[in-house]
Amino acid sequence: MDFDMNVIDQLKTPQGRIPVHNVRLTQGDSPYLEFVPANAAERFTTPDQAMPRPASQTGIEDLAFVDKNGLLPLALQTGPLFGTDVRESLVDWQSAANVARAVVTVQEVVNGGKPLAVLQADEESQSEALVAKTLVKNVETGNDFSIFAISFAVDASIENGYVAHMPNMPWLKKFVGDEFDYVIGDIEHDPDGADYLTVTLFSFECEIAPLDFALVLSCFYDGAHAVALIDQAKKTIAGFGEAEGEAEKASLIRLDAATVEGKLDVWESELCEDDMVSLRHLVQALISLHLEGVRVDLFRSTEDDDFLSFDTYLAYLWFLFSKKLGDVKIGYCARCGKAFSLARRRGVPKKYCSEECKTAAKNDKTRQLQIDIRQAYAEGDGVSEIAAAFFPKQASGVACDKVRHMLSTWVELKHDVDADIAQGSGDIVKRCVAEGVFDQKYVERRMKALKKVR
């Protein structure tokens, strides 16, 4: 019997999660998150409720909108995202977050929660289009098709990292349904050393003959990639290989490898309402890229998770996301503007991103109320008048006490009272006592104190 099992692997839940006790960010040329996993013995000796566990509502949206301050708290909740390594590159986390953010945003547009404009390039803010659309037209036949592309900077060289858990690239799938959409996932290496994860959707209005599609691929991908993609198409798309050699049937776009040059008009285009199905397909493709290593496992998993088990916790978060695409809805914090998920929350929609912002907003509100009330008093309004105006729903006794408290803790008013006592006019003192802001005892104490000072 082999007892030398991987301790971390043993800890892994069917959801691909590794409970961690702590996480820290190590800065440097290539910063990384270092996790301190719960130890294996704990898994069996510690009561379940004492094990580190994720917040019940942790979702892909939390990753999508994580910021500098939220990174470590989130990492503590999720543990490692990409498998069982206790070190994960910050670059990988950034890439995973960028992809999550793009997908959540596109899905929100698909759901009608955001305008298409958020996916387009914006000249004012000089932001690039999140989804680039290209129209291609065969000038001879008039046939056209659209290409939608979405691209992310990644580091494909990280071992066991983000990209390592994706399917082999290039990756090609055909959507079955009314539309004739083909999607291609690819990792492109820039000459300057950068890697890009690109998902490209080719959307044809009607069925395209395999030979035509092969020609399209050879137009838009370099030799080796095109060959690999056509090879994939033969393997994964039913009937694709059989049609080989039936050149006469490949008539839709009527491309001819020798004469493709000059026959295609290619131009950038704006997204429109007709593109919603294609945008939905892009989202589905991007989710699929994260669901490698998901298996049916009736022994370890439960019905709640459709009896699935997951290699990575990131895959599990994407799986949860895929189950509620129609609900994707993002709110923006009324105080700091940070985005957060509104899905899976019942009752009154949340206004703030966090408890901190909620408390701070409440304090802001109290502070403003205090300013307004003191202003009203300074302008000559009486306590009961102010109470009725600012706390109309409260019993007048309670409301008056609140107003008096706000006035009696007002440093400037205390100074005014002191000055009034010192100068002996008594108007301010009389008013405050009459309104119940300060009592006679307070005034006497101040008189004594001021005499001492003199």
Ligand SMILES: [Zn+2]
């Ligand atoms: Zn906030």
